[in-house]
Amino acid sequence: GSVSTNIQRNSLFANLNSDDISYFKEILGEKNVIQDEERLLSANTDWMHKYAGSSRLMLQPRTTDEVSQILQYCNSRCLAVVPQGGNTGLVGGSVPVFDEVIINMGLMNNIIAFDQVNGILVCEAGCILENLGSFLDNEGFIMPLDLGAKGSCQIGGNVSTNAGGLRLVRYGSLHGSVLGLEAVLANGTVLDMLGTLRKDNTGYDLKHLFIGSEGSLGIVTKVSILTPPKLSSVNVAFLACQDYLSCQKLLTEAKRKVGEILSAFEFLDIEAMDLVLHQLEGVRNPLPPLLHKFYVLIETTGSDESNDKEKLEAFLLRSMEAGLISDGVIAQDINQASAFWRIREGLPEALMKAGAVYKYDLSLPVEKMYNLVEEMRKRLGDSARVVGYGHLGDGNLHLNVSTKEYDDKIFAQIEPYVYEWTSKHRGSISAEHGLGLMKANKIYYSKTPETVQLMASIKKLLDPNGIINPYKVLPQSPN
Numbered sequence: 480g481s482v483s484t485n486i487q488r489n490s491l492f493a494n495l496n497s498d499d500i501s502y503f504k505e506i507l508g509e510k511n512v513i514q515d516e517e518r519l520l521s522a523n524t525d526w527m528h529k530y531a532g533s534s535r536l537m538l539q540p541r542t543t544d545e546v547s548q549i550l551q552y553c554n555s556r557c558l559a560v561v562p563q564g565g566n567t568g569l570v571g572g573s574v575p576v577f578d579e580v581i582i583n584m585g586l587m588n589n590i591i592a593f594d595q596v597n598g599i600l601v602c603e604a605g606c607i608l609e610n611l612g613s614f615l616d617n618e619g620f621i622m623p624l625d626l627g628a629k630g631s632c633q634i635g636g637n638v639s640t641n642a643g644g645l646r647l648v649r650y651g652s653l654h655g656s657v658l659g660l661e662a663v664l665a666n667g668t669v670l671d672m673l674g675t676l677r678k679d680n681t682g683y684d685l686k687h688l689f690i691g692s693e694g695s696l697g698i699v700t701k702v703s704i705l706t707p708p709k710l711s712s713v714n715v716a717f718l719a720c721q722d723y724l725s726c727q728k729l730l731t732e733a734k735r736k737v738g739e740i741l742s743a744f745e746f747l748d749i750e751a752m753d754l755v756l757h758q759l760e761g762v763r764n765p766l767p768p769l770l771h772k773f774y775v776l777i778e779t780t781g782s783d784e785s786n787d788k789e790k791l792e793a794f795l796l797r798s799m800e801a802g803l804i805s806d807g808v809i810a811q812d813i814n815q816a817s818a819f820w821r822i823r824e825g826l827p828e829a830l831m832k833a834g835a836v837y838k839y840d841l842s843l844p845v846e847k848m849y850n851l852v853e854e855m856r857k858r859l860g861d862s863a864r865v866v867g868y869g870h871l872g873d874g875n876l877h878l879n880v881s882t883k884e885y886d887d888k889i890f891a892q893i894e895p896y897v898y899e900w901t902s903k904h905r906g907s908i909s910a911e912h913g914l915g916l917m918k919a920n921k922i923y924y925s926k927t928p929e930t931v932q933l934m935a936s937i938k939k940l941l942d943p944n945g946i947i948n949p950y951k952v953l954p955q956s957p958n
């Protein structure tokens with residue numbers, strides 16, 4: 480079942496009436512005003528089936544102008560809205576809490592332009608990440624981000640969550656790759672910041688407000704993004720390590736020895752491997768079934784096929800001699816490489832299949848990161864399965880606690896302990912998934928009251944009636 484919140488519906492928000500529906504049909508056409516029960520049920524429910532709203536209306540605009548008209552109208556009527564991309568978010572940000580109108584961006588899925596010389600892609604926010612990847616592949620480029628949800632998530636959702644993913648260690652965050660965007664404010668104002676320049680220091684760089692603000696400040700309608708060239712030599716190694724310290728040392732060494740071609744450094748523990756092998760069909764451990772405690776996936780991307788591979792092999796050999804790796808294999812072809820990636824990328828799905836999941840996405844100093852997993856295991860004993868994996872190269876731990884069913888007693892053992900621990904170690908309670916509904920009230924574990932106050936002022940300035948994505952990101956009653 481879904482989790483309950485003790486949030487009250489904001490009584491200042493209007494209730495939807497038949498005049499509203501008629502107006503929306505007038506501007507969008509009948510078929511893009513969705514009231515169909517089945518479609519609404521899925522749009523009201525998040526990917527984890529953990530958060531569920533009760534919206535009776537989903538709108539599917541096709542143009543920026545339509546988004547602008549919708550928002551202008553909703554603002555004047557004080558109708559609350561929730562922007563929705565691929566609905567793959569993991570913090571309950573993309574679904575309504577109550578009856579907010581869902582503004583789904585899926586029909587705004589056109590590629591507007593691609594600049595072959597500079598590798599700059601301009602597209603609408605509803606483009607699916609994988610489709611952009613396929614388009615670029617033909618042009619000899621790649622997207623600077625990649626994640627397990629690529630088949631459903633949209634670039635607008637990625638930008639709005641500032642999604643990190645599997646390539647951040649190489650290409651950096653979207654605050655670097657996004658060169659410009661177009662966004663619509665609550666009152667319908669269209670902000671054209673769709674620049675395509677690498678450098679532009681003409682005052683405040685306002686696009687950054689929309690990168691990672693989870694749809695709380697406006698709706699992103701278009702994006703311009705810098706894409707790296709596709710390089711010819713990609714190698715993927717799947718490795719086993721005896722202990723966490725070895726994984727950590729391996730990362731330090733990888734940065735020194737293969738740093739210029741390193742494009743991913745991911746880790747998973749034995750509990751994670753166990754889960755993926757049991758829950759997902761067709762997945763197998765590429766290494767002999769010895770009792771390895773940790774696994775590391777390293778990807779390199781470069782332009783020199785023989786040199787890159789030699790370099791990686793030499794690094795792995797030295798690491799094995801030094802005792803950092805206990806076993807390992809390099810993918811011999813693209814299918815094997817995909818099979819290695821499937822183990823890592825399949826983890827969120829495997830956790831879903833296993834039952835209830837308490838999900839934590841933490842930034843922590845790499846050397847302390849795994850202590851939390853071990854401490855959590857001690858706290859919970861046999862009552863739950865504690866799984867640790869993540870983007871080790873970025874200091875990002877995905878701590879997941881898996882149980883058959885949701886249980887308040889287990890929850891009370893995890894929270895606030897996990898947030899207090901993270902805060903004490905000066906980590907972040909959200910490395911890449913955002914705050915959404917799940918962590919809006921936990922913001923003070925990672926931000927000072929002064930900072931939150933300024934965020935609230937910015938929200939008030941851009942969305943005075945608070946109609947866009949209410950109850951998310953910012954705490955309900957700031958301290």
Ligand code: FAD
Nearest residue numbers: 564565566567568572573633635636642643644694699911
């Ligand atoms: P949604 O889930 O629809 O929305 C996410 C948030 O953005 C919501 O608050 C929504 O209101 C807002 N939003 C969406 N579109 C817009 C828009 N156009 N304008 C304004 N606001 C908008 N995240 C990572 O960072 N790294 C990962 O490696 C990663 N892997 C994942 C793997 C799986 C299997 C799954 C299910 C999720 C994963 N995620 C990951 C989480 C998720 O944040 C990303 O999938 C993605 O960025 C969300 O995009 P979306 O289009 O689905 O957005």
Ligand code: 2HG
Nearest residue numbers: 627826827838877878879
């Ligand atoms: C990933 O890296 C995603 O696979 C999801 O960010 C993490 O399920 C999670 O905890």
Ligand code: ZN
Nearest residue numbers: 644870877911
């Ligand atoms: Zn992740």
